[in-house]
Amino acid sequence: MDTRNTGPGAVLVRRAVARDAKRLTRLVRASRAYEGPWAPMVEGYRVGPDYIETHRVFVAADGAGGPVLGFYSLVLDPGNASGPGATGELDLMFVADAAQGRGIGRRLIAHLREEAGRAGLDAVRVVSHPPSEGFYRSVGAERTGTAPATPPYVMWDRPELTLTIA
Template sequence: MTSTLQIEIAHATVEETAELTAMVRTARAYEGEYRVMVANQTIDAAYIGRHLTRVAHGPDGAILGFATLQVPGRGEPGEGELDFMFVAEAAQGLGIGRLLIDDVVAHARAQGLTRVHIVSHPPSAGFYRRCGARDVAVIEPYGRIGWSRPHLVIDLAG
């Protein structure tokens, strides 16, 4: 992780939604069989109006990644769900993902949530575990998603 990269995390704007959508739909992590999961995903004005959507910007204003929190999400009342978490290909490995997770967790705590659920893309589960998430279940394949996905949580109480 670099300590010299200046990152600002802010609420998403309507003007950024097309770039956020493109980041989701073209992510290399979703190539091959996984593409079906993101091919039709859209981040638009209605989405960012309903869900906390936080965007990491580099010093030049470029979008380096984003994360979203749904409340309610999976789980019980008082719990939320990380819905999207993407880092631009060129910015991966710089600690942007961890900054976004920490930011979403801080917002979840500020809302009084006790837990954040994550249904992880299988190759990303290790990242979430390194950020403090623990496994609670496995989501079995259904619909167009033909693979199992880890269900993790980050506990916020305490």
């Protein structure tokens, strides 16, 4: 499903396709949110065509053929993807540095909620980049715990949150 704004600067949210892989990889690696001590987590990171084909990856773009402004991926837990208590996980969510402050992140979360609802999920787990916790809380996610560091790629504990889908 496409979600559109009307008027100048319309933002389209669409399903990602394999040819988006390089653009999404560049967006992740270029993110200023992962500079300094956070850099090792995205160094060499790759969003591959196989990942896009396997998971529910959605792109926010500036118009039908415009630049990618952000994206998210919803990963369904195969053992718990339908019925009471069904959950998924927000695996990736990035907004291009130049697009920050334009409501793209909120737009992607709104789309995520719709997509999760269509998938029959009750909740979406979010393991957040520590500086992003405030954003997720501002869109209704509740802190549920802490995901421990997993060296050598993630050297810090991360907030774990739940976004209820109702």
